[in-house]
Amino acid sequence: MSIRSADLERVRRLPLFVPIADEVFARLTAGAFLQRFPAGADLLAEGDPVDFLYVLLDGSVELSGTWNDKETTLAVLGPVSTFILAAVILDAPATMNARTVGRSDILMIPGAALRRELEEDVRFASAVALELSGCYQGVVRAIKNQKLRGGVERLANYLLAQRSRQGSGATLTLPYEKRFIASLLGMTPENLSRAFASLADYGVEVDGPHVTISRPVALERLAKPDPLIDKHLPSDITLISKPDRERSQTLETYRPPRP
Amino acid sequence: MSIRSADLERVRRLPLFVPIADEVFARLTAGAFLQRFPAGADLLAEGDPVDFLYVLLDGSVELSGTWNDKETTLAVLGPVSTFILAAVILDAPATMNARTVGRSDILMIPGAALRRELEEDVRFASAVALELSGCYQGVVRAIKNQKLRGGVERLANYLLAQRSRQGSGATLTLPYEKRFIASLLGMTPENLSRAFASLADYGVEVDGPHVTISRPVALERLAKPDPLIDKHLPSDITLISKPDRERSQTLETYRPPRP
DNA sequence: CTCGCGCCTTGATCAACGTCAACCGGCGCG
DNA sequence: CGCGCCGGTTGACGTTGATCAAGGCGCGAG
Known part of the structure; x- marks a missing residue:
């Protein structure tokens, strides 16, 4: 599916991409494509190789972890946000499952391009560092919320x-x-x-x-x-949850319309 | 306290600093100083401004979170590792407490210098991104360990x-x-x-x-x-814990000698 | 040697939470 | 219209893990 320029504009406004030059953004999105998923679609399973950075443009996505037939929701994201950045950067297998909650539009940016620009563009690399720092702090907040309360x-x-x-x-x-x-x-x-x-x-x-x-x-x-x-900041990924079967927790990111 | 060159060498070998040029490393450590803390010393409390990146050279450090008179250990680190990187980069208040477990030697690198180099040196910025990605994944593993087991x-x-x-x-x-x-x-x-x-x-x-x-x-x-x-990789920060009073969890990083 | 103090262990009790089962009310469908 | 499904609720029960209390053991100080 070709990418509408309006969608690209929304991506461009993400904190992750705001600081970078137009040409870098162009290179990053050159191999990208937009895909529409139905509700409940599995995007990624634990252990899968991660070839793309996902950017959720519309809909919502649940991230979860599993072990021994138990599942625990780690985070729920709303638009516009990115996910599995860390795995893409490390070029490592995914540590969580990703599944759409409702029908979702997702932009997929090739990981290889992302890693290339990471090594060549300071602006982008430092934006990534900031983004990851925010994610990290979000996780820490989530753990505290979960364990102390x-x-x-x-x-x-x-x-x-x-x-x-x-x-x-x-x-x-x-x-x-x-x-x-x-x-x-x-x-x-x-x-x-x-x-x-x-x-x-x-x-x-x-x-x-x-x-x-x-x-x-x-x-x-x-x-x-x-x-x-x-701290419920915009674009704050958070986590937590509980054993057994579907649980979770998140510092909410958006208010979707109720059906 | 002046810094022994042997100590600097050990810092230099951290994944975070290996990729960078000598001059960048020199600038980073120019304003740094080494400090020896006794056992049980409080290095940092939640909410404190974070002026330095801490590099644990010897000893061990416990990171914890608190709320409502409950405390929960989030991670325990051994040498050689860095901590509170994310807060330094964001120039944000600390989200956890840091306390030495045994007597510890800690190198403190000014956050301002670190943020400056982050914006100017690609090698360093991408090393930071890699480091943070590893931390993030560590936290995620820790959550799964805690919640699913x-x-x-x-x-x-x-x-x-x-x-x-x-x-x-x-x-x-x-x-x-x-x-x-x-x-x-x-x-x-x-x-x-x-x-x-x-x-x-x-x-x-x-x-x-x-x-x-x-x-x-x-x-x-x-x-x-x-x-x-x-995944018990070297230099893997991990977390987790439990409510009430001192609890914690970590994917161990080292085996210190028992007293 | 003996006392006292930590660390560890053990048992009893309690609180939080998950599980199982039943029930209610709305809503779409035959 | 009535049926059945689904989400939500309620109650009884079991499990997990924290709490409180007590006791054993090792070790250093007097």
Whole structure:
């Protein structure tokens, strides 16, 4: 599929590509192609060689890890973001699975070209270093969120993050199905349900996808949000999750329309 | 303290500095200084501005995260390795605490110089990108280890890793006190003890710091080691841990002499 | 030698969380 | 209209691992 110039423009505006010269960008995207995937498409499995840097232009993608028949969601990404940068740079096998959540448009940039420019263009190389640093810090935040907090606290912080993202009003709308949010927060749907129930004491009311927070201060006192953990910056990859079967967690990156 | 040239040589051999030109290395280390810390010294706390890249030349350093009076060890490093690279590059506050475990010699390289060279030298910038990619993958492996495996399985894999590192004989020596290994593996000392006990069924015998593995295949059948998780490369930073108070986990980097 | 202090171990109890099963309500479809 | 499916919820139960308390052992100091 040929690449629309509007799409290229969006890619160009990614922090990773902003600092580089036009010609470098041209060389990087010369061998690139755009592909549209249906929902639930497997893009990459653990251990696969990684030939392309993926740039998610539309839709959303879930990254997960598996071992011994258990699966754990490591991150969920929204547009516009890149993924598996580290594996591409190392030219190493993928350490996670990538699967589309909804139908997604993905730009695939040849890894070889990327590694070539990395070695020749300072601007690009330092942009990559910055990007990777951000990813790294995101992972660290995610680990702390996962390991230091209990399920109820994670949910409380998630709700507060959504709230601030949706204008800090008393009401917010959950961006995904609850089952998927449970996965994001590293718990089972059953426990998410119970966590919501126990937040009732803190002024949280739930009606389907609509949540109203009547006593934000009480909720914050429980959640104890911390800028070193909850920093919800744009384009922040995050992770975490839980054993067994589909779980996960992410500092959300976007609010997709609900179906 | 002035820097011995032997120390500088060791730093020079780090993957991060091998590819760069002598003059660049000279500029990086021009403002650097070597400092000796006693055991248990706090080098850095979460939220602190990060003015230096730390290079651990001797001793060992624990990285941890805290929230709400709970602490969780994120990684333990041995010589020679660098830490908080990501924060230095982003010129952002530290996301973890750093504390020496034993007396440690640490080289401190001014962050400003590092960021300057990052923007001017391709070789260095791409070396940084490679280094960060490795760190990132290490973290991902650590998360998978932590989230997908139970305590007994983590211990089993840890023992197998030690075994292969110590010559694959039937016997191995634990490199740390058990209490610290418990922390490394993300569990309490009590549970480590129980985990060892339950490994008796798989041919693991413990006598103080000495462990003999009489039926490696049985142990491997339990541990199910996975190259995507257990890849114990040299200079591999890893993480993970557990809530409450001092816990941790790491893909070991070295075998220090036991006291 | 003996006391005391760490480290390790062991047992009992508890809290968090996953699992299993059943049920409810909405919605599309025959 | 009624059926069945699916997402969500609720309850009972089991497992994992943390917590608390107690005791053994080795070792250095008095």
